Amino acid sequence: MAIEIKVPQLPESVADATVATWHVKPGDKVSRDQNLVDIETDKVVLEVVAPEDGVIDEIIADEGTTVNAEEVIGKMKKGNGDSSGDDSDSSDKKEKKDDKEKEDKEDKEDKEEKEDKDSDNGDEKKDKKEKKTADKKSSGGEKLEVKVPTLPESVSDATIATWHVKAGDKVTRDQNLVDIETDKVVLEVVAPADGVLAEIKHDEGDTVGAEDVIGIVETGDSGNGEEDKSEDKSEDKSESKDKESDESDASDKEVAGPAVRRLLSEHNLSVSDVKGTGKGGRVTKEDVEKHVKEQSSKKDSDKKDAGKIATTTTSGDRDQKRVPMTRLRKTIAKRLLEAKNATAMLTTFNEVNMKPIMDLRSKYKKEFEERHDTRLGFMCFYVKAVTEALKRFPEVNASLDGDDIVYHNYFDISIAVSTPRGLVTPVLRDTDKMSMADVEKNIRELAEKGRDGKLTMDDMQGGNFTITNGGVFGSLLSTPILNPPQSAILGMHKIQDRPMAVDGKVEILPMMYLALSYDHRIVDGKESVGFLVAIKELLEDPQRMLLDI
Structure with a gap:
């Protein structure tokens, strides 16, 4: 019985959608609630799932097709897809059935021919092979694609940063296989199932796009030939090669015509290497030619990059090492330069007596840690002081959008974090609603994620103001x-004892310089100085933050 696969109801105000990605092809078995296809709208991506267990019969709307709500985009058959009991099949179905029977007949003849050859090796080897085949079936053997995940909005491509496994290694479900580096974050790609990494399709340094296949994981047991004798290993290898060749030939015939297969052979490619755009996922000559052209361009690019791989050169007794910039470092460099060139940046300074906060920390540090299970650091005081100052000076909590100034009535503060890959600025959201303990816990969590390369796009996006603390590295003053x-951005620095005049006397106090860099197009000198003075007063009298005065 044919079941229609339809576009779901679209969100309000959305007129149509686009077929983004089919995750199955005609002939594939599917289970109930399995995601079949992604439908992309202006606002969201919708998943269309299988209503029943069955087999995909036909794909009507290919990827890239514009569709409407309730439109039929494919068909599937319930159960195992056997239509022998359906007496009312149309002529098209009959033709498909005849084709299927013809293919089954050819497959059967091929199988019988292969079995005849195998029988020459004797009943003992045949029994052994059958046993191994049964073992393989029981352990899986399915090939699963390792794909680049969906990239963050505004990110068009990514770079393979580090493979943590190599081809032939055993992997477990959810094990991190490879790090994918974008302009903003590093994404982890995990194993979809237990098995073996059968193939790596993209090496470290390659540029890839969303949903690109970068590797293959074969499920089930592997390495079961370690106990076999050398001649058995050789035999298994030969049989495996023949089987793969047969499967490849059969698969090629299903999704590519003779002319296309010949073209694939000329370029030493298989059907699985090329994404088909024809009906039912068939590979066309244009698909092959496009793939060859893209690979050629990528090789040229790789050759250029190859010259940039870390090299050591010697000029007389002077050695130097040349290392290519990472994608993240390139992005940092680009954005810092843009900030210098595209803003009217100015920096104003002040200094703060940190003794009141240091005394407060010394008095309550132990109790705070016991109560909240986190240490009482300086950052919670800085964040709360900045939040209060932003309330008083909304110009500092604003941004330019074309010819408009956007005033943000919420308080999302970016915290500069140094990581092995470079400087990142994850965001603390709604700091006005956070307690001191909440601030410390969230900063610690973001710092750990940054060091481990696990920051997400949600962690990085947004932020209306930034705090950077160069004092942890010993910086006395910076811009x-x-x-x-x-x-605006606030720089905190090293706390250092200095002689200060207090009531006509010289006292040694723990002092810290504050530096506020701001965009003079939005913030005037009066507001910037007032903002910095407010922070100074709040830090020198922390009880005011607690009393909200």
């Missing part, structure tokens, strides 16, 4: 660079 489109 921080803006983080566009934000209008």
Whole structure:
């Protein structure tokens, strides 16, 4: 019985959608609620799932097709897809059935011919092979694609940063296989199932797009030939090669015509290497030619990059090492330069007596840690002081959008974090609603994720103001660079004992310089100085933050 696969109801105000990605092809067995296809709208991506267990019969709307709500985009058959009991089949179905029977007959003849050859090796080897085949079936043997995940919005491509496994290694479900580096974050790609990494299709340094296949994981047991004798290993290898060749030939015939197969052979390609755009996923000559052209361009690019791989050169007794910039480092460099060139950046300074906060920390540090299970650091005071100052000076909590100034009535503060891959600025959201303990816990969590390369796009996006603390590295004074489109950034520095005049006397106090860099197009000198003075007063009298005065 044929079951229609339809576009679901679209969100309000959305007129149509696009077929983004088919995850199955005609002939594939599917289970109930399995995702068959992604439908992309202006706002969201919708998943269309299988209503029943069955077999995909036909794909009506190919990827890239514009479709409407309730439109039929494919058909499937319930159960195992056997239509022998359906007496009312149309002529098209009958033709398909005849083709299927013809293919089954050819497959049967091929199988019988192969079995005749295998029988020459004797009943003992045949029994052994059957046993191995049964073992393989029981352990899986399915080939699963390892794909680049969906990339963040505004990110068009990514780079293979690090493979943590090599071809032939055993892997477990959800084990991190490879790190994918984008302009903003590093994404982890995990194993879809237990098995063996059968193939790596893209090496470290390759540029890839969303949903690109970068490897193959074969499920089930492997390495079961370690106990076999050398001649058995050789025999298994030969048989496996023949079987793969037979399967490849059969698969090629299903999705590519003779002319296309010949073209594939000329370029030493298989059907699985090329994404088909024809009906039912068939590979056309244009698909092959496009793939060859893309690979040629990629090789040329790789050759250029090859010259940039870390090299050591010697000029007399002077050695130097040349290392290519990572994608993240390139992005940091580009954005910092843009910030310098695209803003009217100015920095104003002040200094703060940190003794009141240091005394408060010393008095309550132990109790705070016991109560909240996190240490009482300085950052929670900085964040709460900045939040209060932003309330008083909304210009500093604003950004430019064309000819408009956007005033943000919420408080999302970016915290600069140094990671092995470079500087990143994850965001603390709604800091006005956070307690001191909440701030410390969230900063610690973001810092750990940054060091481990596990920050997500949600962690990085947004932020209306940035705090950077160079004091942890010993910086006494600096002029921080803006983080566009934000209008200001606050630099905290090293706390250092200095002689200060207090009531006509010289006292040694723990002092810290504050530096506020701001965009003079939005923030005037009066507001910037007032903002910095407010932070100074709040830090020198922390009880005011607790009393909200």
